[in-house]
Amino acid sequence: MNFSIEQLQAFDAAAHTGSFSAAARRLGKAQSVISTAVANLEADLGVPLFDRSGRYPALTAEGKRLLLDARRIIEACANLQALSGEIAAGVEHRLTLAVDDTSHLPWLEPILGVFAERFPNVELELLFPLLDDQIAMLLSGRAQIGIGYEQTNAHKEIETRSIGMVRAPLFVAADHPLAAKKRVGRADLIKHRQIVITSRGGAPHHFDVLIASKVWRVEGDLAILELVKRGHGWAMLPEFLAEGPLGAGEIFRLQPDFIPELPVMRMEVLWHRPHAQGKAGIWLRDALIRRAAERN
Amino acid sequence: MNFSIEQLQAFDAAAHTGSFSAAARRLGKAQSVISTAVANLEADLGVPLFDRSGRYPALTAEGKRLLLDARRIIEACANLQALSGEIAAGVEHRLTLAVDDTSHLPWLEPILGVFAERFPNVELELLFPLLDDQIAMLLSGRAQIGIGYEQTNAHKEIETRSIGMVRAPLFVAADHPLAAKKRVGRADLIKHRQIVITSRGGAPHHFDVLIASKVWRVEGDLAILELVKRGHGWAMLPEFLAEGPLGAGEIFRLQPDFIPELPVMRMEVLWHRPHAQGKAGIWLRDALIRRAAERN
DNA sequence: ATATACCATCCAAAAAACAGATAGATGAAC
DNA sequence: GTTCATCTATCTGTTTTTTGGATGGTATAT
Structure with a gap:
């Protein structure tokens, strides 16, 4: 491992620009620096990278192949640089x-x-x-x-x-008896099973609107939605979650006549x-x- | 991109051995070289890589993360080295x-x-x-x-x-009429279709043993094997190719009584x-x- | 033929890398 | 608690490498 990153950069720039002088200008160095860097790289690798017979140096077939690997190294170095910069700037791991x-x-x-x-x-x-x-x-x-x-x-x-x-209207399955009614009253809701959110610790949710007499308590809104879809009862669900199944006609949005405004969380x-x-x-x-x- | 490959190697060796001195011994350099290399690398990256409060330097969490990227670079360099060595030694692309x-x-x-x-x-x-x-x-x-x-x-x-x-015995499908016979004569073979190799140019194969009167000519032994398997005729097939289907009972090996020795290619x-x-x-x-x- | 842009090479100055020495610190052994 | 081996950081003078400018030779376009 005798070569250096600068040599690889010189190699890359020379291959990219098509001339050592242009590479020097691009890298802000003297032309002789690029020339010797490439020459030394060739000596280190034991492989001629450019054909210098013409006006412009032309990549040899081997050079073309090795350039791929050289670029991988340069890229990995840039990556390390960027990552360390992030860390130094206080980006957490x-x-x-x-x-x-x-x-x-x-x-x-x-x-x-x-x-x-x-x-x-x-x-x-x-x-x-x-x-x-x-x-x-x-x-x-x-x-x-x-x-x-x-x-x-x-x-x-x-x-x-x-x-x-987030508004939380009431939903039932599309084929649930309640879905047949245009508007539902409190008495309607009491008759059918309500599914409410619960947590493992049993701590009361601050939005504890228990209406029905028959209740299931389920941990997680996704599970509640699933049970509602399958007709196990009605439930209050956040709008963003009900959107998809509602559009697909899987669930139905109830219109309670006794709740003036929708519950909002x-x-x-x-x-x-x-x-x-x-x-x-x-x-x-x-x-x-x-x-x-x-x-x- | 201020750091060098040597610095990364020093970083890697120090992390690996757990001490700057050991890393120096492993890399065949003076301890001060490793010490300054790591210090410079830390300055370049802007991230402390080791916690030097104890007797031995301990990788910091950031150092542990950056070490992964550093090793990737070293590995990529070794790869370039190896590849160029191969090319220099005359391994073709x-x-x-x-x-x-x-x-x-x-x-x-x-x-x-x-x-x-x-x-x-x-x-x-x-x-x-x-x-x-x-x-x-x-x-x-x-x-x-x-x-x-x-x-x-x-x-x-x-x-x-x-x-x-390669010996090339004669084969037919296991359910082919010829497979019922313990030994077959020339007359038996003439009666059934023979499948022989051919080439697009129509150049005669040097091993042109045409026996049957009904013939299919097929390009490629794999295709011939497929046709034989499906009972379309008998054919001469190289042993290494017939081995599998023979073991699986898909094809049957004929025993001609008029060929003293098996054809060999x-x-x-x-x-x-x-x-x-x-x-x-x-x-x-x-x-x-x-x-x-x-x-x- | 001329002009331009290119490359390799030389050279002196600047920069960096290096090994060795030293001093302070740590942890294990006694 | 003291000793001892081993560690790291830092300083120093020397050696090596890198750098940019100058020069000369060469290829290509006009």
Whole structure:
């Protein structure tokens, strides 16, 4: 391993521009530097890279082949450079998100896609802890950013910011008896099974609208949606989640005549102020807030 | 791109051995060289790679991450080194084989596997030209090595070496009427369709044993085998090709009572003496000859 | 034929790499 | 607690390499 990165860069530039002089200009060096660099590289590798018989040096067949490998090295070096630059600038190695339910994945995914482009070297970790666990994870530093519905028992060191309101209408399966009615009254709802969200810890959800007498409690909105689709009862579901099945005609949106306004839930992003955020975390936080602002 | 390969090697060695002194000994340099190399690398990257608070330097988390990329660079450099060494030693970029029939692929493949390990950077090109074309390709330099059955009209500049004898018994489908007979006579064979090899140019095969009155002429032993399997007639097939289907009970080996000895074909490797062979070509040629010698 | 742009080579100056020496620090052994 | 071996950072003078400018020879276009 006698050659140097500068020699490889000279090789690459010369091959790319088609002349040693042009390569020198491009690299901001003297022509003699490129000339000797290439000559030394050839001596080190034991392979002639250019045919110098003409006015312009022409890549030999071997040179063409070796150029591929040389470029790979240069690229890997640029990569190391960029990565170390990121690290030096304070981009964290890993960012852990604590999302309070897998049901948020559909709308979250596009933002994560942009994140992946912007921070390709950051390991993204996605966890879906229950409500209380989410706060605990932020406090302990296990996760840096939380995403979920507004919580009543917020910790004073946990900072929150709204990232939008979500309406939660009532849904049943398209072939459910309730779906036949244009408008439903409280009495109708009481008669059929209601499916409500629950959490492993049993902590009461702040939006606890229990109406029916027959109840199933299910952990996670995705599971609730699945049960609703199959006709096991009616449930309150966030609009963004019901959108797809509603359009596909799998579920039906009830029109209760006794609820003046639709229940609305606040979505928020949470973080622990004492834990310093890395660049990637701050970017993601801001991206979530920005998205909410843009959608008014 | 300020860092050098030596610095990366020092980084790698230090991380590997766990001490700058040990790294120096391993690389055959002074300890101060490693110390300053690592320090300069850290300054260039803007990231501390080692925690020097203890007796031995300990990789930081960032160092651990960057080490992966550094190793990739070192590896790529070693690769370039190795490849250029091969090229300098006269290993050709591409080796073209002219095999006279795809039916040789089954026995040829293992040798090509060894070849791939020995010469991973050589592009292997496999062509299956007809008899006359094979010679023409060798003469023109389009192919460097030929493999096939012995030819009568050999060119004087084409060198050949035997790589074994192949017996070619007669086969029919297992459910063919002829398969019922313990021994078959010439009259039996005449009555049923014979399938013989032919070539696009129509040049006569030197082993032209036409017996039956009903004949199909087919280009390529693999196609003949397929037709025999499906009961379209009997044919002479090289033993190595018939082995599999024979074991599987798909075809049956005829016992002619009028042929004292089995027809034997000579397999040979060919090359054009005036065209200089590269290392890989010579290796493959010798491997084929060696294989024949080992099998007597 | 002339002009232009190219390359290899030479040269002196600047820069970098190097080994050895030294001093301070750490951890293991006693 | 002391000793001892071994570690790292840093300094130093020397050696080696790199650098840019100048020069001369050569290929191509006008």
